[in-house]
Amino acid sequence: MSDSPRPVTDQHALPQAVLWDMDGTLVDTEPYWFAAEFALVAEHSGSWSHDQARSLVGSDLHESARRLRTEGGVDLTIDEIIGDLLGRVVEQFRAAVPWRPGARELLTATRAAGVPCALVTMSWKVLADELVALLPEGTFDAVVTGDSVKRGKPAPDPYLEAARLLSVDPARCVxxxxSTTGLTSALAAGVPTVGIPCVVELEARPGLVRVASLEGRDPAWLAAVAAGAASDEGASTPLVR
Incomplete structure (x- = not known):
């Protein structure tokens, strides 16, 4: 963890840590997952819809693979499906890294303010490592991936594990x-949560602050979120695809 002093805003203390989802939050890789799913299903002469693809956003890869078998007609084992999807997404990611607006800038500012950060993603380590390698060393003090927890999102386990690794109180993080799956996980862990819709709508919930984008956001705003003083801007509409 960083030994830098942790400044205090005029009104609120900075959060003890910021816990970042990856796909759709830091990087707009959801279209990569969609493309991988459709290609895999087509190769097995199955059928798959955009509604089905959207319903998997934020899900544990075992659940995604199970549904691709039972609903999409993919005649492979769960592990084979996961490996195939990850390979396709990693290949697309290496060709182009689609940062979401304001995400990288807020991550940089948060680290500069001395706030620890964790990556909490249902993607597996092979993909998370691709993102981590693009960032300055030490950007994330902890990384929790879908293959490192027994129960993935929407269970609270990934966020509770991140808080444990950082030795912080989930209620004092952001x-x-x-995704609905991801915010359900974070809120169940007791973490004040920001929802930035990407491909699915996000409904209002206690403890949730919805914004259209992270552009222009700074650590002082994160402090307000942690303190329950940030406004829900009602940004429930995802980006048009």
Whole structure:
């Protein structure tokens, strides 16, 4: 963890940590997952819809693979489906990294303010490592991936594990999420949560602050979120695809 002093805003203390989802929050890789799913299903002469693809956003990869088998007609084992999807997404990610607006800038500012950060993603380590390698060393003090927890999102386990690794109180952190599955996980762990819709709508919930984008956001705003003083801007509409 950083030994830098942790400044205090005029009104609120900075959060003990910021817990970042990856796909759809830091990087707009959801279209990569969609493309991988459709290609895999087509190769097995199955059928798959955009509604089905959207319903998997933020899900544990075992659940995604199970549904691709039972609903999409993919005649492979769960592990084979996961490996195939990850390979396709990693290949697309290496070709182009689609940062979400304001995400990288807020991550940089948060680290500069001395606030620890964790990556909390249902993608597996092989993909998370691709993102981590693009950032300055030490950007994330902890990384929790879908293959490192027994129960993935929407269970609270991934966020509770991140808080444990950082030795922080979940209630004094902030989580950043783009999916219903992800925000359900964070809120169940007791973490004040920001929802930034990407491909699915996010309904209002206690403890959730919805914003259209992270552009122009700073650590002082994160402090307000942690203190329950930030306004829900009602940004429930995802980006048009």
């Amino acid at each position: 989580a950043l999420e783009d």
